[in-house]
Amino acid sequence: MIYADNAATTKMSEAAIHTMVSLAQETWGNPSSLYTAGQRAKEALEEARSAVAAAIGAEPREILFTSGGSEADNQAIRSAAELGRKKGKTHIISTAFEHHAVLHTLKKLESEGFTVTLLPVHENGLIVPEEVEAAITDETALVTVMFANNEIGTIQPIREIGAICRARGVLFHTDAVQAVGHLPIDVMLDNIDLLSASAHKFHGPKGVGFLYARKGIRLTNLIEGGAQERGRRAGTENVPGIGAMATALTEAVAGMSESAKRLSVLRDRLIAGLSEIPHSALNGDATKRLPSNVNFCFEGIEGESLLLLLDDRGIAASSGSACTSGSLDPSHVLLAIGRVHDVAHGSLRLSIGDDITEADIEYIIQNVKEVVSYLRGFSPIWRDLVNGKKAFIL
Amino acid sequence: MALYSEKVMDHFRNPRNVGVIEDADGVGEVGNAKCGDIMKMYLKIDNDIITDVKFETFGCGSAIASSSMATELIKGKPVSEAMTLTNKAVAEALDGLPDYKMHCSVLAEEAIRSALKDYERKQRGEDVPGEEQHDEDKDENRFCCCAADTAGE
Structure with a gap:
């Protein structure tokens, strides 16, 4: 078979499979446990966090592990909306060709009183930064624009959009599911506040992803029930999956x-x-x-x-x-x-x-x-x- | 699990009666490009018997298979019998279609009926200008009803 559907999912790399299996076999403790086996799992988790952070120019504490890109998108947007709402800002800017994980979350927020502006993506599939700037108002809480489109692959002027958002004091999120591991990303240089990624798009396992949130941005929980992930995402961590994601990402960035x-x-x-x-x-x-x-x-x-x-x-x-x-x-x-x-x-x-x-x-x-x-x-x-x-x- | 039955795949890969009948006695076209499905049926009728039938289809795998099966089911049959062809019969002959693809069999039934009506109109001497009759009285979106889960990515 000639596999030409890598935007849907990718085959796991040998190294990622190896990490996944070895963590499942040997590092199966609960990272929240105090004894040695648990602490070894905790170490594996934090090593993975450092590796993931390094791949996008972030600090380890700015990485939150999730079940994938959709969860990361949901949490990023919901969090920015909550922060905005507290300041009376209820306007969100996005684009007409976002992934449904973004569009459906925005639809839901609209039903909760938010106003959403969807920018045109033009015939070439590109957002014009000036149009982002023109759409920003005093009410704008968030701009969310995907890094690269999942269907037509167009790469957006993320750094320019980020700079505009920063200058106007508006949070900027990017769904980078198709870009992480494929395009150079530096969250500092690219002026990104929030970024979503999914492991299975860069030869990692399915069911794992991460959300980068610049330090100081308070996240809203989607899942309650535990102190994992600094209290922002309850549930025992998927250590083998997270470790395999880190291996795959390190490999992808190197090549x-x-x-x-x-x-x-x-x-x-x-x-x-x-x-x-x-x-x-x-x-x-x-x-x-x-x-x-x-x-x-x-x-x-x-x-x-x-x-x-x-x-x-x-x-x-x-x-x-x-x-x-x-x-x-x-x-x-x-x-x-x-x-x-x-x-x-x-x-x-x-x-x-x-x-x-x-x-x-x-x-x-x-x-x-x-x-x-x-x-x-x-x-x-x-x-x-x-x-x-x-x-x-x- | 396969998307379609073996029978659907067989009729999709090797569609029967594909083509055009230039001097057709009845032509019917249903569906529309906006919805992604168009079927066109050509009938040759002699002494009230369907002696030949051809089809052209723009559409998904099950639309092509449904057209093919529908032509097989009416070929050699009297007009009166072809008139009673149901979408259910088409789907059953294909060993079933996924629920959200049943509209393809409906489209096949409607295409056959439309061609037969065209034949009857011509028999009555109500020949309309142009070679074909598109059923404009139908709600164009009626068959546009795919309802599968959104593909996950």
Whole structure:
């Protein structure tokens, strides 16, 4: 199988598996226990915290371990909202193409009296810092903008947005689930107050993540019931998972620049190859995107059938069609960058990883071409487009 | 667990009766691109028997499989019998569809019916301009009802 869905999840690294197993076998004490076995687990936990902190330029005490990116997003936003509410600030700024962990939390806050401004992401899938600045009011409690988009891979001007927020005294959170371990991040230089990450996106285990909260920012608990994580997240810590996350992150950061260089070349070849398909379009800016991400719309076909046929040919990918997102509408990200429903249904996301070869890239290009052409061959929409009964959109 | 039954995958991978009948006696098209599903059926009818049927579909795996199965179920059958084809029969012949994909079988039933109505209109001499009849009286969003859990990422 050629695995081209690393934005959905990644395969655990050997080193991370080793850490996970060895902690489960040998360091299974409860970190809250006083005796030696418990304290050894506590040490493993704190070593992991230091490693994670070092990977993003933070201090260990600024790292809170969570069950993943969604929990971190929820807690970051909820905490900033509570802090704002105490000062009478009930306005939050975000973007139209955030992950649902952010958007759904904001929806909930709206029902509790908050006002939410969702900034446009434009055709290239990029936020304009000046538009963030213009949206900030005296009521603004939080700006939350994702670091890199999970579907179209566009990388946002985080440092500039952070600088604006800092100058205006507004908290800044970034959902960095797709960026941590893949892009250089320094929370100090990047002016980030709150950051969410998920281990399984950088070859760590599922069910583990972390929230960075700059010291001095008081977090609101989502889970009550114990003094773990400085009282901000109750529940016995997932020591093997957390340790494995730290191993995976350290490894990812060490190999980051080399991996990015290699993947960018392969990504660009993939983009060039797929661009040869008539009436197709790349989604998101061609250069300000994750080295791993390629996302296309193909007019006249539907994404799920494309994915199933690619799966038959040994290629694992994903799509933003309604039938794969499981809702009435196609991907909210594609709609946010202005793709109309008709073409958004025919989208394909390929997110490549370090194990991919040049031959794999050529194989993908060839097979996507064949499958798109095959499906267009009996698509009534395609027939109407070709016969001039309907105008091409792409 | 597989997403679809073996039968659905078979009809999806090797769809029967794909194509166009240029001199069709009845043509029906249902669904819309906005929802991500369009089915178009072409019928050749001789002495009230469906002698040939072809389809074109824009849609997901189960939409393609449902179209294919529906054509198999009516080929060689009298018009009156084809009129009674139900979405349930299509889904059962495919060894079932996931709940949130049942609308694909509904779409197949409607596409066949739409083509048969077109044939009957032509029989009565109410030939409409153009080769096909799109059922505009239908609520376009009626079949747009995927309701699976949101994919987790």
